[in-house]
Amino acid sequence: MNDFEKLLGVFRVTFGKPDLDLRPSLSAADVDNWDSFNHINLIIAIEEAFGVRLKTREVNSMKNVGDLVGILNGKGAAIAWPTSA
Amino acid sequence: MDFLIPGLKLALADEGYGCDVAPASFDGWIPEALSGSVEADVWVVWVSTMGVSVGGSDRRSLPVAAIAEAASAILKRGQKLIFLLPEAAVEEDDPASPVAAWRRGLCETLRQALPSGTVTVDPDCLQRRLGIDRWHAGRYWSTAKAPCHPDAMTALGAEVAVTIARCLAPRIKAVVVDLDNTLWDGVVGEDGVENLELDANAAGRPHLHLQRFLKDLSLRGVPLAVVSKNNRDDAVRPFLERPEMILRLDDFVAFEASWEHKSAVIARLVDRLSLLPSAVCFLDDSPRERAEVRAALPELAVFELDDDPELWVDQLVRSRLFAIPAVGNDDALRVKDYRAEIARRRAADEMGVEAFLSGLEMKLRPMRIDARTFPRVVSLVHKTNQFNLTNRRHGPAAIKTLVDAPENYAYCFEASDRFGPAGIVGVLIATPEGGGCVLDTWLLSCRVLSRGFEFAMIEHLQAWLAAHGGVRVIAPWNRSGKNALLGPVLDGMGFTPDGEVFVACPPAVPAHHCMIVEDTPCF
Structure with missing residues (x-):
């Protein structure tokens, strides 16, 4: 499993949506149960999956999945968007 | 949150x-x-x-x-x-x-x-x-x-x-515990009472730790009972002769030492305590005894104690089975109650019901409901399901109105017997109606059913009726699955159906063994 698939799995499990697809512009507004509660659950799941610690400033600064991927890659992850995306 | x-x-x-x-x-x-x-x-x-x-x-x-x-x-x-x-x-x-x-x-x-x-x-x-x-x-x-x-x-x-x-609801309401190799290290019948290991700074430690844990449980209202395969004389000796023992004989509501299957002894005990098997925990070091009890009484909470006694109290605490969040003073009283109830039922088993009842020295004290007894009456009106004629769940205000009307009969009843007091167990409220009265509320706590208290209550009501020139009693039985036991009671006193209600004129109170004790009759 590459890091993109890992991230995709975390999103699908956290929001309970097995068909969810990721794109850089995807944000909380696009997923109906992406509320503040599940946002924290998402952060916890990502920290555990990638073995990283996200700072509060980082959590607050990200506006969409593209920002998140940028932060994670800055911490050593290798998330590559599929060519079709 | x-x-x-x-x-x-x-x-x-x-x-x-x-x-x-x-x-x-x-x-x-x-x-x-x-x-x-x-x-x-x-x-x-x-x-x-x-x-x-x-x-x-x-x-x-x-x-x-x-x-x-x-x-x-x-x-x-x-x-x-x-x-x-x-x-x-x-x-x-x-x-x-x-x-x-x-x-x-x-x-x-x-x-x-x-x-x-x-x-x-x-x-x-x-x-x-x-x-x-x-x-x-x-x-x-x-x-x-x-x-x-x-x-x-x-x-x-x-x-x-x-x-x-x-x-x-407390998960565990009583604990049944083994003796040998559970409350002490050793087998009293074989090793001898003086050789049991009870040194808190050595191999006796986990057993004494368990004793202290159980003692604390009993002080918080959970009754303890012993079920041991032993000769009774051997079984009691450590309690009498070893000062290191923390639990004493009077910490137990029952002490059963015999060579019977433990499951049979426990089944009788659970019945005497009027508890559900699932609310009773069994502690025994022997996997064989646990298996025997579990096979016969699958609902009983048979605790899987570790091979190593050093882990027992930790296991028991972690199980959270015994967590008792809030405990008032009532519970110490409840342990005494259990002890009296066991003594009563054992006596009843041994001598037959009639002889038992006649020897119980039952007393019933009628008291006009007043400010002191009011809260208990309200609680009984709300809680009583089985012996409850009308099932009217009056609120405090409605009860007060009934009690305050001087023409009404509004009594509560305190019961006791030779095993001890049972507190206020019954309520009877009646309102006058053409040449007699109609029962508004008639209830009796399930702790004292089938002892004749119900007949003594009606007997007292009849005396009040007579003083007011009345005879007829109307019983509006609000029949349900839960209060079906009123059927034989009404029948036994000659009540017959009359439309929606049951009527007796006058009720024929059967012979019973309860003495009515009244300081100063109010009528």
């Missing part, structure tokens, strides 16, 4: 309860509690250290008076209140930190201010069990106002669920 909810729901389901959770607004619980607008069985309130200290930045004081007032309002409405005390702060890694003293002060103030009946939970225990690193995570306060790591909140939710479940 959102992060508390998944663990709370899951663990409550595990305890057999479903629940709906409605989060109160962050600081709005006090006005909500005072307004009475919330329909809930249980309130869970956490005054968290992170909240009071605004994420660790401040040391605020608490609106203690308002909290206490809100807590009282909750309890007065009959709702339960689980109150989580401020948790240890991260600074308390250094015990000398001023934050530790400040937080302890908060806890102490709250404990003193909260009304009795509040169930307090100290997150300390859970923090210690999880470890400080898995608890503290200030960033979740910054991002989500969570006082600790969300995973720790889930664990706290589970802790709260167990507390709620134990408040609603």
